[in-house]
Amino acid sequence: MNVAEISTNVHYIGVNDRRTDLFESLWPLPYGVSYNSYLVAGPEKAAIIDGVEAAYALEQIGHIREILGDRKPDYLVINHMEPDHSGAIRILREVYPDITIVATRQALDMVKGFYGEEASTIAVKEGDSISLGEGTTLRFVPIPMVHWPETMVSILEEEKILFSGDAFGCFGALNGGVTDEEMSTDHYFPEMVRYYSNIVGKYGAFVQKALKKLESVEIAAICPTHGPVWRGRIAEVVGLYDRLSRYEPLDNGVTIIYGSMYGNTARLAEEAARALTEAGVRDISIHDASRSGHSYIISDIFRHRGLIVAAPTYNDTLFPPVKTLLDAIATRGVKNREVLLFGSNTWAQRAVPVMEEILAKAGIEPIASPVVMKQSASADVIAAVRQSAAALAARLATFDK
Numbered sequence: 001m002n003v004a005e006i007s008t009n010v011h012y013i014g015v016n017d018r019r020t021d022l023f024e025s026l027w028p029l030p031y032g033v034s035y036n037s038y039l040v041a042g043p044e045k046a047a048i049i050d051g052v053e054a055a056y057a058l059e060q061i062g063h064i065r066e067i068l069g070d071r072k073p074d075y076l077v078i079n080h081m082e083p084d085h086s087g088a089i090r091i092l093r094e095v096y097p098d099i100t101i102v103a104t105r106q107a108l109d110m111v112k113g114f115y116g117e118e119a120s121t122i123a124v125k126e127g128d129s130i131s132l133g134e135g136t137t138l139r140f141v142p143i144p145m146v147h148w149p150e151t152m153v154s155i156l157e158e159e160k161i162l163f164s165g166d167a168f169g170c171f172g173a174l175n176g177g178v179t180d181e182e183m184s185t186d187h188y189f190p191e192m193v194r195y196y197s198n199i200v201g202k203y204g205a206f207v208q209k210a211l212k213k214l215e216s217v218e219i220a221a222i223c224p225t226h227g228p229v230w231r232g233r234i235a236e237v238v239g240l241y242d243r244l245s246r247y248e249p250l251d252n253g254v255t256i257i258y259g260s261m262y263g264n265t266a267r268l269a270e271e272a273a274r275a276l277t278e279a280g281v282r283d284i285s286i287h288d289a290s291r292s293g294h295s296y297i298i299s300d301i302f303r304h305r306g307l308i309v310a311a312p313t314y315n316d317t318l319f320p321p322v323k324t325l326l327d328a329i330a331t332r333g334v335k336n337r338e339v340l341l342f343g344s345n346t347w348a349q350r351a352v353p354v355m356e357e358i359l360a361k362a363g364i365e366p367i368a369s370p371v372v373m374k375q376s377a378s379a380d381v382i383a384a385v386r387q388s389a390a391a392l393a394a395r396l397a398t399f400d401k
């Protein structure tokens, strides 16, 4: 597999990676990931759009030969320079020494830095296009910071096909189907939220700019660099990216993150979850920050409107795995969340002030006074936790679904 016709002129020539455990050495890939590459063959010239990771170079070249035979690709269009899409360049240039790399100036500088001087390049900017012959014009639109500064998208004008780079991408290798119309896409949507929130989540404002830029472009298919090609569910996918990049939660559920060494703080999380349930909240995710994969927790934070953080004081600061998560929220500038904080300690409370400091960086202010527990949960502490959880539930009920 992995050669599939998208239209008469456009073929999928990407690869599946089911071997990498951690994307960017950080994010687990339980369903693998695809590095999507496309071949646009016009009557006169042929262009490869987006590359693959280095280990898959020969597989991609096999796909190119399967379609082009002895004809050689003329252009390699690099929408996004990150090595998961450009690693194969060196080998591709060995095999096709006359190929011309088409990218933004900034991307070409990065090509030079990563892979050395290249023979032939064309630097493109906003609105530039190249023709592959009649009926096959590629136009380029920079979309900086989605997800690197050099990024652009390419549009096959006559067919209204958008080659979107990482935008609209998701984790999950392709299991036979390439377009959304030839597969069940259900499991890709949670993986899109996880991909977006972890990888692109910091750049919401830039994603919004990109969406505005592309608003007037009529699109018949989206060909991203990861995950399915979108044709039947374009509106849903664009809507999801729009919502996530505005930091609008997807539902009124609650993410509860806790850290706990002896179980006392964990109990506060459980009590809060029960009180939320009694007050009508139905979508609750509880995560032990020391054990749940952080990429899944970050994904839930982007999904749910409610957030409860409960953690001990540790060496005069916030319990480390919870601190890492709050830093991830602040780095990504998460907004529009209804937040409660619970802190524990045995001799001097520091967890809560550190939580407040970090969240203040993201402009997040808790909706109620923090609950502080010393050593173990007294009846008063449990009552305070339940009361603030009920207040959170009441607040969440005021938002539209």
Ligand SMILES: Cc1cc2nc3c(=O)[nH]c(=O)nc-3n(C[C@H](O)[C@H](O)[C@H](O)COP(=O)(O)O)c2cc1C
Pocket (backbone or CB within 6 Å): 259, 260, 261, 262, 263, 264, 265, 266, 312, 313, 314, 315, 316, 317, 344, 345, 346, 347, 348, 349, 350, 373, 374, 375, 376
């Ligand atoms: C290595 C270590 C460092 C700690 N540092 C502090 C501290 O700086 N200040 C404090 O008041 N308690 C400190 N504690 C105590 C815990 O914060 C406190 O017992 C808390 O209630 C533990 O919550 P848990 O029962 O959910 O694990 C520390 C505990 C450990 C194991």
Ligand SMILES: [Fe+2]
Pocket (backbone or CB within 6 Å): 080, 082, 147, 148, 166
């Ligand atoms: Fe990327």
Ligand SMILES: [Fe+2]
Pocket (backbone or CB within 6 Å): 082, 084, 085, 166, 225, 226
């Ligand atoms: Fe990527």
